[in-house]
Amino acid sequence: MEKLANIDLNLLVVFDLLYQEQNTQRVALRLGITQPAVSHALKRLRHLLEDELFERTSQGLQPTPRASRLHPGIADALVRMNDTLNLCDDFNPAKSDRTFHLNMTDIGEIVFLPRLLQHLSQHAPDVSLNTVRSHHNDLKHEMEEGEIDLAVGLIPQLGAGFYQQRLFVQRYVCLMRADHPLASGDFSLEDFRAAHHAVVVAQGTGHGIIEEQLAHAGVVRPVRLTLPHFAAVPYIVSSSDLIVTVTKKLAEATCQRFGLIAREHPLAFPEIPINLFWHRRFHQDPGNRWLRGLMFEMFSE
Numbered sequence: 001m002e003k004l005a006n007i008d009l010n011l012l013v014v015f016d017l018l019y020q021e022q023n024t025q026r027v028a029l030r031l032g033i034t035q036p037a038v039s040h041a042l043k044r045l046r047h048l049l050e051d052e053l054f055e056r057t058s059q060g061l062q063p064t065p066r067a068s069r070l071h072p073g074i075a076d077a078l079v080r081m082n083d084t085l086n087l088c089d090d091f092n093p094a095k096s097d098r099t100f101h102l103n104m105t106d107i108g109e110i111v112f113l114p115r116l117l118q119h120l121s122q123h124a125p126d127v128s129l130n131t132v133r134s135h136h137n138d139l140k141h142e143m144e145e146g147e148i149d150l151a152v153g154l155i156p157q158l159g160a161g162f163y164q165q166r167l168f169v170q171r172y173v174c175l176m177r178a179d180h181p182l183a184s185g186d187f188s189l190e191d192f193r194a195a196h197h198a199v200v201v202a203q204g205t206g207h208g209i210i211e212e213q214l215a216h217a218g219v220v221r222p223v224r225l226t227l228p229h230f231a232a233v234p235y236i237v238s239s240s241d242l243i244v245t246v247t248k249k250l251a252e253a254t255c256q257r258f259g260l261i262a263r264e265h266p267l268a269f270p271e272i273p274i275n276l277f278w279h280r281r282f283h284q285d286p287g288n289r290w291l292r293g294l295m296f297e298m299f300s301e
Contacts, residue, residue: 007048009081013073014041015053019071022060028231086101091286095126100291101130103139103151105202106231111249115298143279149288150295151277154209158277165292168301169271171260172210173251175233176243182263189266198225198236198244210245210269217267234258 013059017027024038049070054061063071097190104112109131120127134142140158142148151158158164174192176183181193202208207230224242227233233244234254251262276295282288 004153008044011041011045012078014038014069015045015067016075016078018042018061019063019067019075020053022054022062024025024061030274036182057301091290093120093290094128096124096287097126097128097275098287099128099130100150100287101148103132103134103143103148103153105133105153106229107207107247107250108152110231110253112295112299114253116295119298143277144281146279149278149282150292151285152295153274154272154279155275161280162277163280163283164275164277165296165300167276167296167299168249170274171247171248171263171271172245172269174243174265175237175246175251175255175260175262177238177240178259178261180241180243180261182243183261187266192266193219193221195221196224196241197221198227198233198242199223200227200230200233200244200246202229207245207247209232209272213269214245214267219267229274234260 014031017030018024018038019215021027021030024035024042028035042054049066051066052064053067054063056062096232102108113131117129120129132142132148134148137157139148139151139155140161142275143151143158144161145200152167154170174182174187182195199211200207201211225236226238230246230250233246233250235258236242237244238258238260245265248262251260254260255262276292278288
């Protein structure tokens with residue numbers, strides 16, 4: 001039994017063309033090589049397959065019975081290989097039913113998903129999104145394996161092996177209900193200290209850095225509620241006297257709907273860069289390129 005590893009695949013191309021043309025000169029012209037080179041390739045094939053393969057007749061080179069049996073499978077394999085190597089690099093969102101997996105926080109879901117889904121419904125109706133939460137080594141591994149296509153946020157652990165693109169810088173404000181006693185007039189650091197607060201504990205995120213900054217500045221305030229995520233914040237703040245430090249993006253997305261108001265924060269915080277990340281293995285993947293291009297177009301500032 002002949003092993004594929006022992007066969008130069010170019011010989012199979014010569015075999016296929018000889019079967020079609022039945023003439024070494026025409027095969028040489030099609031391949032852009034000399035006629036002796038075609039004859040040499042045929043000689044090698046005869047040796048490998050232990051058959052004459054083609055015999056000279058008055059009608060030109062005619063295949064032997066074994067060559068006739070081999071040709072359909074070889075021709076089909078060559079067509080399949082050619083099609084595979086020339087797969088289209090385009091991604092057609094209008095016809096795709098691909099599911100993309102995005103790593104983002106709940107703030108990211110509130111800020112990005114409504115507009116993104118609205119765009120998809122019009123331009124990529126069968127494309128689906130799946131948001132996930134992964135951290136540190138799990139996130140790196142899952143992006144390396146292609147289980148997560150893109151990640152959004154402040155993710156310093158995604159260094160070597162990853163590309164990143166800036167979307168915007170995150171700023172922080174104080175969020176409260178529109179008729180809160182502090183919703184108008186001066187809003188000083190002392191006012192901030194005296195107010196009752198809800199605090200979101202989100203370790204490893206930009207918001208975690210903000211809480212560290214408050215602690216380092218020695219800002220102590222009465223905390224009446226601690227939460228692990230932001231999704232419930234607008235509901236709670238809209239019906240209480242609690243105030244909460246949140247991103248300006250979250251405030252913009254929820255103020256009108258929940259009857260809230262955002263005040264400039266009395267403490268100056270560093271701006272937090274929000275980036276789009278993808279693994280270098282998928283840098284040229286057409287679908288990945290399309291989605292990150294779309295997100296950059298829609299959300300970059």
